[in-house]
Amino acid sequence: MDYNKLSKDILQQVGGEENVDNVIHCMTRLRFNLKDNSKANRPQIEALEGVMGTNISGSQFQIIIGNDVPKVYKGIIDNSKLSGEKTSGGSSGQKKNPISAVFDVISGVFTPILPAIAGAGMIKGILAILVALGWLSNTSQTYIILTAVGDGAFYFLPIILAVSAARKFGSNMFVAAAIGAAILHPDLTALFTAGEPISFIGLPVTIATYSSTVIPILLAIWIASYVERWIDKVTHASLKLIVVPSVTLLVVVPVTLITVGPLGAILGEYLSGGINFLFDNAGLFAMILLAGSFSLIIMTGMHYALVPIMINNVTVNGFDYLMPAMFLANMGQAGAAFAVAMKTKNKKFKSLSYSVSVTGLMGVTEPAMYGVNVRLKKPFIAALIGGAVGGAYLGITKVAAYIMGGSAGIPGVTSFIGPGLNFVNALIGMAIAFVAAAVAAYLIGFEDVPAENSEEQTQDAEAEAAATKEASIVSEQILSPIVGKAVSLSEVNDPTFAQEIMGKGIAIIPEKGEVLSPVNGVITTLFKTKHAIGITSDKGAEILIHVGLDTVQLDGEHFTAHMKEGDAVKVGDKITSFDIDALKKAGFDTITPVVITNTMEYKDVTPLKSGQTSSNDAVLDLTVV
Structure with a gap:
């Protein structure tokens, strides 16, 4: 992750340094006081890699980053004249209602x-x-x-x-x-x-x-x-x-x-x-x-408004009941994310879900909340259920916090060291919240994330879809799907392709914005972004055609699909078309990798062409024996 670039992009998308009154950060969020919140481009900010979401609480514009927020904050300070202090310009002048203020x-x-x-x-x-x-x-x-x-x-x-x-x-x-x-x-x-x-x-x-x-x-x-x-x-x-x-x-x-x-x-x-x-x-x-609603309070960022009450309760009265509810809410978010990790078929999302579940157990739940549970909606409801179920146990056993701990997670369980079985009951309640949320999320289910949010996920999904097709693998030649200049995969400025991680193949610098079928077969994958196409040939070759680099970010803009998943294709059928000039103007590299994703099933995959190529030219030779 290039935190320096991310910080510059964020500054630009919040309306520039001149729109920032001051900025601070908490454990997971950048907290901006902007002169004009309407100048912040929320869709563009949320589309940045490394940003989990945005939120406006009162007049404060918040950007959820996760555990790496200090690095992004440092980048913002290093790349601007901001210092985290209130600027001489004073407050933004935006109207606030008294409660928000x-x-x-x-x-x-x-x-x-x-x-x-x-x-x-x-x-x-x-x-x-x-x-x-x-x-x-x-x-x-x-x-x-x-x-x-x-x-x-x-x-x-x-x-x-x-x-x-x-x-x-x-x-x-x-x-x-x-x-x-x-x-x-x-x-x-x-x-x-x-x-x-x-x-x-x-x-x-x-x-x-x-x-x-x-x-x-x-x-x-x-x-x-x-x-x-x-x-x-x-x-x-x-x-x-x-x-x-x-x-x-x-x-x-x-x-x-x-x-x-x-x-x-x-x-x-x-x-x-x-x-x-x-x-x-x-x-x-x-x-x-x-406990069942505390995550909603955390979403607004206003859980910090309860901190003075918690501190006052512990330091003056000797105990507090609010803090246990926060612990349970965090366990619920961690449990729901854990269930998603167990159930999702998306390999990268599975890894992410396991990671943020562990982070949630440590008391930092916004990565789990925004990166997984809120994104899938139903798991977030399950997290609330888990918190409420754990709250029932803590309510019956009258668990309280006696120390202002370091975090509302496992490292902060010392908060519950107190009379009788308070500590033991607190641990049991936390476990109940985690398990109840996990079970609820698993049973309620969710609409899984398609593997389309990154280049590797796109290729994973294509390979899995193609693997379901029954085909006998035999030797064959693959024609050029694009008119242009054929070059080695090593010239692709993306290690996933250049290092042949997804398989061997060839790359084509397009001169005509059309993707034609290079074989007789079936379209096994055509993502809604239209930039990536998976085809299984009648002879068993699994082919990925990826138009441009990072073009998934365009969300289908400048692309037109002429076919759909499941369609049978013949050599030369037009599958998609794209505007080469528009892609270049938008700053995207148009080089198009053509990869055999089941390379391991062949004895050899040999490039046949270098330089100018047309749709009638064979560009790859696939040998079985």
Whole structure:
């Protein structure tokens, strides 16, 4: 995969660098804030090799890449003046509804910090396992240091969030970090824990705990962004360096302590309390509904909007019920993709399905979701069923997450280390979701992917179709199907043909845009793209005629079919026609390989012609003995 080329193509198709306000990436998606989403050519983007799909969430234009998204993102940054920061142009000016705007902000703030949270969560999980197995004492110095490593990102989460939020809101990131540091200052914490009334210039300060919290700092930096811009606007340029940050800190920190912080803390408690109330009183049905629909939330990219609630639940309450639902949804996607891998007849799609199923088990499901399940539709429904069935078990056993793990997959199962059989039940529920989705996908079935999405798949399908024909293999000569110049296969700029991977043969540079039958036989394959034709001769030769290189991308444009699969043909019958000039103008090489795909059944396949050739000339000699 040429990630550099893909990144350039993506930049071009989203409307060019000048249409990009900013771009970041999560584990599987490029997330663009475009000045005008209508300038993005979604069909062309989705047709790019390496792109699994696109999605618009709120005003954010998302391109699903999969595990290689960091490489594509790096290519975009390297090939542009973008930096992932918000450009000076500000927001795009596109109208957002309030809900979409809130989701966009939360997603944009939390996406960049996920690696820090994931890494710290994984360390906390490993530490919990070491203590549970008795391999490490919870009073040892090693334990204390590892605890600091794992808890640091969560305890000082307000500072990390402040930096990310400032980038999203367009304010100074370091001033934002200073605000976060101020509300976490040890002296202030000690003042809060003393239990005495607190005031600031006569105004009462509500006691609140800010370590590990989410909502208070988000509200604080949102306010800070407006304060900073207003002060910057009214301050003389010579004084801005000192006045703007000083006044921003003096205004925002006290306002946070007096009003915003306590309000945010109360809001967080109500959100957590509401979710816990729902699961305490309708745990079974709540978990079935959430686990069965979580993949739909992931499709919109708005699962990141739930991250602050999950973090708040774990860090403040000590447990969370949302995270288990995400695990089950991921297991469902992995299970459905696994069933597709077992059932599909397409060799390349089978390999892809197995691969994305494993990736899904590891907690990254968008490759499975977009590359397999959504593409085939019915397996996606099966994945939702699997998540719901697993949710029923977790709802009955009241499984919760006790650690903010590294991923919602097998590497993150340490999230479930907790009291009683919580960990065991979590593993059982995940297995149930995987198996239920796999069984459902296998039984419901799907319309298999024809082997036409790549050159090798095209040839695999042709060979399989031709192999079903009963024919006695005898020696024969193959006439030229195209008028033009005959050359060696080694001159084809495609290793599949040049290295004779699909069989021996010859190539023809066409001078007339017609494909004529080179033998008496039957058309065994004529793809809807009309660029590739498979013919089985009456004497048993299996012939692939592939007009041009990469012409499958044209989806049949500039090609006209004059026959269909199953038609009997005689030497010289016109099968398809094509516009040579249009193909060249579109940038495609028109060289046409003529390959004997059952080469192994012959003693020798010998080219007979070099240079100018007509439809009456024999170009290949097939010898049996």
